[in-house]
Amino acid sequence: xxxxxxxxxxxxxxxxxxxxxxxxxxxxxxxxxxxxxxxxxxxxxxxxxxxxxxxxxxxxxxxxxxxxxxxxxxxxxxxxxxxxxxxxxxxxxxxxxxxxxxxxxxxxxxxxxxxx
Numbered sequence: 248x249x250x251x252x253x254x255x256x257x258x259x260x261x262x263x264x265x266x267x268x269x270x271x272x273x274x275x276x277x278x279x280x281x282x283x284x285x286x287x288x289x290x291x292x293x294x295x296x297x298x299x300x301x302x303x304x305x306x307x308x309x310x311x312x313x314x315x316x317x318x319x320x321x322x323x324x325x326x327x328x329x330x331x332x333x334x335x336x337x338x339x340x341x342x343x344x345x346x347x348x349x350x351x352x353x354x355x356x357x358x359x360x361x362x363x
Contacts, residue, residue, distance in 0.1 A: 255303050262299055266292045297340040305345055319352040319359075326350035326359065334360050 273288055274280070317326040332349035335342055350359045 294341050298343050301343050317350050321355050324352055324354045326352050
């Protein structure tokens with residue numbers, strides 16, 4: 248059985264290969280592209296690969312976090328784990344859709360996606 252890191256590497260390399268093949272197909276089909284067109288297609292592909300890599304690394308971080316009780320940063324009450332929920336975050340590499348643990352404070356009536 249491959250380790251998680253080896254599995255991720257295989258997935259990333261397959262995604263990079265697929266994007267490269269798509270780029271070469273685009274290049275073959277696009278007659279005399281200008282610099283802006285070339286930059287736009289490459290930036291789009293870079294964003295796709297970057298978001299995929301970020302999701303994988305973030306998911307690994309969450310799995311490594313201790314399973315101790317989560318405490319509300321506002322009132323210090325124990326948070327209730329509501330399971331995995333989808334969350335979209337804005338990051339330096341773009342908008343990333345994640346699925347991660349969601350916690351709720353019944354006292355404050357606020358939800359949290361730790362660690363932040």
